[in-house]
Amino acid sequence: MTTERERRFPGPRRGQLIFALAFVALAALLLALIGEQTAWVKKTKFFAQPRFWPAVALGGMVLMGGLHLYRMPWRRVTRYDGWEARRWGQALEYVLWFMGYVLLVPIVGYLPVTLVFVPLLTWRMGYRSPRMLWISACFAIAVVLVFKGLLSVRIPGALLYEYLPGSLRSFAILYL
Amino acid sequence: MDLILSAIEILMRWDVALALLAGSVGGVLIGAIPGVGPAVAIAILLPATFSMDPIVGLTVLLGIYGSSMYGGAIPAILINTPGTAVNALTTYDGYPMTARGEPRRALSLAYSASFFGGVFSVICLILFAPVLAKVAPMFGSREIFLAALLGLILVVVAHRGQALIAGALACFGIFLNTIGMEPVKYTQRYTFGQDFLGGGINLIVVVLGLFAISQAFVLLTDEDEKIHLTRLRGGMFQGLRELSRHPRVASVSAGFGVLMGMIPGVGEFTAQFMSYTYAQKTSKRPQDFGRGSSEGLIAAETANNAVPAAAMVPLLALGIPGEALTAMMLSVFYVHNVVPGPGLFQNDMDFVVALYLALLILNVLVLIFLLFATRSLIQVVKIPNRFLGVCILTLSFVGVYSLRNSATDCVMAAAFGLVGYILKRLSLPAVPIILGMVLGGIMEVKLRAAMARVKTPFDFIDRPVAFILFSIIILVLALHIIRAFRDRKELKEAEWQIKTSSMSFGGLMWRRKNSFLKDRGKQVRARHAKLLRRLTDLF
Numbered sequence: 001m002t003t004e005r006e007r008r009f010p011g012p013r014r015g016q017l018i019f020a021l022a023f024v025a026l027a028a029l030l031l032a033l034i035g036e037q038t039a040w041v042k043k044t045k046f047f048a049q050p051r052f053w054p055a056v057a058l059g060g061m062v063l064m065g066g067l068h069l070y071r072m073p074w075r076r077v078t079r080y081d082g083w084e085a086r087r088w089g090q091a092l093e094y095v096l097w098f099m100g101y102v103l104l105v106p107i108v109g110y111l112p113v114t115l116v117f118v119p120l121l122t123w124r125m126g127y128r129s130p131r132m133l134w135i136s137a138c139f140a141i142a143v144v145l146v147f148k149g150l151l152s153v154r155i156p157g158a159l160l161y162e163y164l165p166g167s168l169r170s171f172a173i174l175y176l
Numbered sequence: 177m178d179l180i181l182s183a184i185e186i187l188m189r190w191d192v193a194l195a196l197l198a199g200s201v202g203g204v205l206i207g208a209i210p211g212v213g214p215a216v217a218i219a220i221l222l223p224a225t226f227s228m229d230p231i232v233g234l235t236v237l238l239g240i241y242g243s244s245m246y247g248g249a250i251p252a253i254l255i256n257t258p259g260t261a262v263n264a265l266t267t268y269d270g271y272p273m274t275a276r277g278e279p280r281r282a283l284s285l286a287y288s289a290s291f292f293g294g295v296f297s298v299i300c301l302i303l304f305a306p307v308l309a310k311v312a313p314m315f316g317s318r319e320i321f322l323a324a325l326l327g328l329i330l331v332v333v334a335h336r337g338q339a340l341i342a343g344a345l346a347c348f349g350i351f352l353n354t355i356g357m358e359p360v361k362y363t364q365r366y367t368f369g370q371d372f373l374g375g376g377i378n379l380i381v382v383v384l385g386l387f388a389i390s391q392a393f394v395l396l397t398d399e400d401e402k403i404h405l406t407r408l409r410g411g412m413f414q415g416l417r418e419l420s421r422h423p424r425v426a427s428v429s430a431g432f433g434v435l436m437g438m439i440p441g442v443g444e445f446t447a448q449f450m451s452y453t454y455a456q457k458t459s460k461r462p463q464d465f466g467r468g469s470s471e472g473l474i475a476a477e478t479a480n481n482a483v484p485a486a487a488m489v490p491l492l493a494l495g496i497p498g499e500a501l502t503a504m505m506l507s508v509f510y511v512h513n514v515v516p517g518p519g520l521f522q523n524d525m526d527f528v529v530a531l532y533l534a535l536l537i538l539n540v541l542v543l544i545f546l547l548f549a550t551r552s553l554i555q556v557v558k559i560p561n562r563f564l565g566v567c568i569l570t571l572s573f574v575g576v577y578s579l580r581n582s583a584t585d586c587v588m589a590a591a592f593g594l595v596g597y598i599l600k601r602l603s604l605p606a607v608p609i610i611l612g613m614v615l616g617g618i619m620e621v622k623l624r625a626a627m628a629r630v631k632t633p634f635d636f637i638d639r640p641v642a643f644i645l646f647s648i649i650i651l652v653l654a655l656h657i658i659r660a661f662r663d664r665k666e667l668k669e670a671e672w673q674i675k676t677s678s679m680s681f682g683g684l685m686w687r688r689k690n691s692f693l694k695d696r697g698k699q700v701r702a703r704h705a706k707l708l709r710r711l712t713d714l715f
Contacts, residue, residue: 019598037364065344094393147578154578155574
């Protein structure tokens with residue numbers, strides 16, 4: 001049966017304990033490394049010490065994170081926490097998609113990679129109709145044209161563009 | 177008058193006009209799509225605005241900030257899903273109106289109320305600007321430090337029931353800001369010998385990760401929702417007439433919006449809550465609230481639209497952002513070497529007024545756009561969630577990669593995206609991290625400067641503004657502690673009401689033991705024994 005304390009806890013139960021434990025453990029570890037990772041400068045006031053603010057921040061993390069953990073209505077990790085952790089792991093797939101996209105753009109080029117990435121991820125998400133794939137391709141072209149062509153955001157030309165003939169090469173480096 | 181004329185001169189440029197149009201239309205569109213929101217859009221567009229003039233870049237971002245709430249009312253009213261988080265209260269009275277066949281009336285009323293809130297706050301602030309210009313120079317290093325500290329404390333205590341973890345996350349933000357080369361003594365802090373950490377962690381990378389990439393992950397791992405739209409019938413101008421019948425609710429709600437917007441860390445939710453409660457308490461028909469009350473809708477929409485202009489006050493006057501969106505805007509100032517703070521009000525007052533006028537024009541543009549284009553605009557609500565996730569992930573790349581063309585930044589943004597995803601799954605706030613990063617940096621610099629000029633700790637608060645700010649901090653903390661104790665007492669009472677004595681055998685034995693030992697227990701037992709003796713004597 002759910003207790004009053006559990007009922008009043010804002011947010012879902014699943015995953016809370018794992019997150020709080022990991023947060024406090026990380027904060028405590030970083031605090032333990034403070035002597036090694038920050039310096040104490042002689043003839044400098046206490047508030048101007050380079051160590052002061054990391055100590056305040058990490059002290060606050062350990063103290064408030066620890067109190068949050070202490071006041072949590074649960075003391076044991078259940079199978080629901082495990083399922084939640086697995087759900088967090090599922091998001092890693094999209095981190096890989098994102099990193100793949102990031103690494104390919106400087107080699108193959110912004111327009112070609114975006115033109116493949118968006119429809120491919122749309123396909124992966126379960127949209128198989130030609131209409132959705134066309135929409136995704138149009139979206140990819142629009143993004144490249146607006147950001148690189150129109151707003152001139154800083155995305156460098158790709159390595160493959162170097163092999164394009166003369167004027168096309170400079171056009172591709174500038175706008176695609 | 178001269179001030180307003182020179183402000184108009186700043187705005188009379190084709191690129192500013194274009195920025196106003198793009199910001200207003202884009203903001204409405206973004207607001208109307210549930211799952212995107214202004215924070216995601218501003219995070220993505222932020223690096224693109226770095227190459228623009230400060231006034232152009234800020235106009236685009238302000239446009240998105242100011243108009244997204246107009247758009248957010250559309251799905252809140254039509255499909256009971258708020259477009260942006262602050263439109264949650266709009267669903268209370270907006271959706272019941274749609275359910276009884278009055279979607280046009282609800283939309284028109286929401287637009288009119290939003291317009292009134294937006295214009296009211298801008299006019300208030302233009303009139304208030306000369307006062308601010310006089311007050312702002314009273315803020316030196318110690319006052320700005322105390323104001324930043326107050327902002328951070330308010331953000332933390334505003335998360336009722338989650339104040340401890342919000343505080344821990346704010347400290348995490350402060351810690352992130354300290355990573356890298358320390359600028360005064362040139363020592364490394366938490367770089368672990370890695371070159372990429374030497375320059376510190378970029379705020380934009382964290383913002384993009386926590387707001388945009390995490391939202392993409394949420395949408396990508398979720399299911400698509402089936403959406404049924406109601407057909408719109410009737411005129412769109414009836415809301416303006418209806419609004420004029422409730423001038424008191426509209427003005428008080430707008431007033432709450434302006435006041436709450438100016439206080440760092442408080443914002444839309446408190447303003448809406450206060451104005452909604454006020455409207456309900458003073459209404460002749462309080463029973464209609466939550467069932468399609470026009471006054472309820474006016475209170476919610478007026479209050480949330482009055483906030484954006486007011487939220488610019490602490491940012492422009494003191495350089496202290498009160499919430500995530502203004503924290504993002506602060507980076508636009510820094511990129512262009514424009515330092516918001518007392519100096520801006522003293523030297524570039526026309527720039528400040530130009531920003532407010534831009535907001536005023538923006539409200540007019542948005543209202544005109546919505547009155548004529550709502551029928552077509554509601555189609556954006558139908559965009560499937562997971563496809564939206566694909567779009568946000570693609571756009572996030574532009575935001576992160578265009579900063580420094582660094583794959584390391586992208587790895588960090590993806591890592592913060594994962595952190596943001598976990599926080600969203602657990603309903604924990606990400607805003608304290610961003611404010612911790614921004615305000616932590618301000619506090620470090622200002623405390624160092626202030627402490628160099630004081631001899632005793634009391635000197636820190638010996639100026640009037642510093643003393644007032646310090647007193648407010650103490651008051652806020654005291655009120656929070658009292659509230660925490662009251663919550664704890666309520667919890668104990670609720671637990672006692674549910675709990676029955678027989679549930680715990682150990683507890684029963686403990687109570688019996690106490691009863692035996694206490695004088696009162698002895699007296700009761702003696703009385704019972706006496707009664708029992710009398711009873712047995714009878715036989």
